[in-house]
Amino acid sequence: MFSPHRTGVVTHRIVKEFLRDPRSRVVLVVTPGLLLVIVPALFESATAFNPSGVMMIGLFPAMTMTLVGSASIVRERTRGSLESILATPVTRPELVLGYVCAGAVLAAAQSVVTTAVAYWVSDISTASPPWLLGLLAMCSGMFGMCLGLLISAACANEGQAFQFMPGVMIPQMLVTGIVWPVAQMADWVQWLERALPLSTVTRAMTAAREHSYGGTSLVTNLIAMLAVAAGALAFASLFIRRRTA
Template sequence: MNTLATAQRLLRQLKHDKRTVAMLLAMPTLLMVLLRFVFNNEMAFSKAAPAMLGVFPFTIMFMITSITTLRERTSGTLERLMTTPLGKLDLLFGYALAFGVVAVVQVTIATLVSVWWLGLTLVGPLWILLVITVLDALLGMALGLFVSAFARTEFQAMQFMPVFVLPQILLCGLFVPRESMARLLNWLSDVMPLSYAVDALFHVTSSTEFTGTLLRNLVIIAGCALLALMLGAMTLRRRTP
C-alpha cells in the first residue's frame, strides 16, 4: 500500500507538469522519426534503430528521474517522508513503479511507431522487443534514482551524464562491434548493462529464437536495475545530519 501511495503521488505531480510528460512520452518517438529521415532508407534504419530504441529511453529516463528525485531531496519532501513509517524500499519502489508506468507508455509508443510506420524490420516477436526496451528504460530510471543522491543541484545531476551514460553509449556496440574493441574496452563494455540491452535488441530484430543468451541479457538488465534501486535505498536518510 505504501508503495502504491508513493507511486500515485508522483504520477499526480507529473500530471501537472505537462512539459515533462510531453518530453517523456514524445521525445524517444520524435528522435526515432528523426533517425529514420536521417538515414532515408528502411534497410539502414533497421540496422541502427534497435540499438537506439534502447539508448534513447535509457538516456531520457536517467535525466528526468535524476532531476525529479533531486528536487524531492532538496525540497525536503524525501526527508519528511522518511520521518513517517514509510520504509526505504517502499519509497524507492514507489518511485520505480511511477516512472515504470511512464517508461512502459514511452517505449511502447516509440516501438510501435518504429515498427508500423517507420519501417523497422522485426524478425523476432514484438513483445520481446517491448520487454527489452521497457527494461532498458527502467535501468535508466534506476540509475537516475541512485545518482541523485550525489548531486546538490540540477546542474550537478546533469554532470553525471558523462560518467554513467555516455561511456555506456560509446562501448555498448552501437558504433563498433564489442568483440573488435581493444581488450580493456571490451572488458569495460562487459560490465556495463547497456551493452546487454543493445545485444538483446539486435538479437530480437535478427532472430526468432528465444535463446539462453537472450534470457541472460534480460536477467542482467533487470538485475542491474534492481541493484541500482537497492543502492539508492542505502542513500536515503531519515533526517539530515
C-alpha cells in the same frame, strides 16, 4: 514492515507529479519517437539503419528514464518534501519501490509510443514480434529509472545529477554499438563494452532482432539487467538520508 498500500500511495503521487510537468511528458513520450523519425535520415537505407534502430528502441527509454530518475530524489530533497515523506511511516525501501512502480507505468506508456513509431514509421524489422520489443523497451525504461534513482540518491543537488548524463551515460551509449558496430571497434573497447551496464540493453535488443524470441542471449542479458537494477535500488535505499534528525 513493508506495506503495499504505502508503496501504492507513493507511486500514485509520483505518477501524478510526472504527468503534471509538461517537460517530463515531452522527454518521456515525444522525444524517443521523434528521434526514431529523424535519425534514419542519417543512414544510407532502412537496412543500414535497422541494427541501430532496434538498439534505439531500448536505449532511448533507458536514457530518458535515467534522466528523469536522476533528478527525482534530489528534487524531493531540495524542496524539503523528502523530509516530510521520511517523517511518515513510509520507509526508504518503500519510497524507492514507489518510484520504480511509477517508472514502470511511465515506461509502459513510453514503450508503446516508441515501438509503434519504430515499426510503423521507421520501418524497423526484427525476427521477434513487436510486442516483445515493446516489453524489452519497458524493461529498459525501468532499468534506466533504477540507475537514475541511484544517481539521484547519491548526489547533493540537481547539477551533480545532470552531470552524470554527459559524463557517464552518453559515453556508454557511444560504445554499445548504436553508432558503430562493436565487432569493428578496438579490442579494449570491446572488452569495455561487455562491462558497461547499458550493454545489457543493446545486447538484449540485438538478440531479439537476430533471433526469434531472442534465445539464450536475450535471457542472459535480461538477468544481467535485473541484477544491475537490483543492486542500484539497494544502494539507492542506503544513500537516501534525512537532513535533520
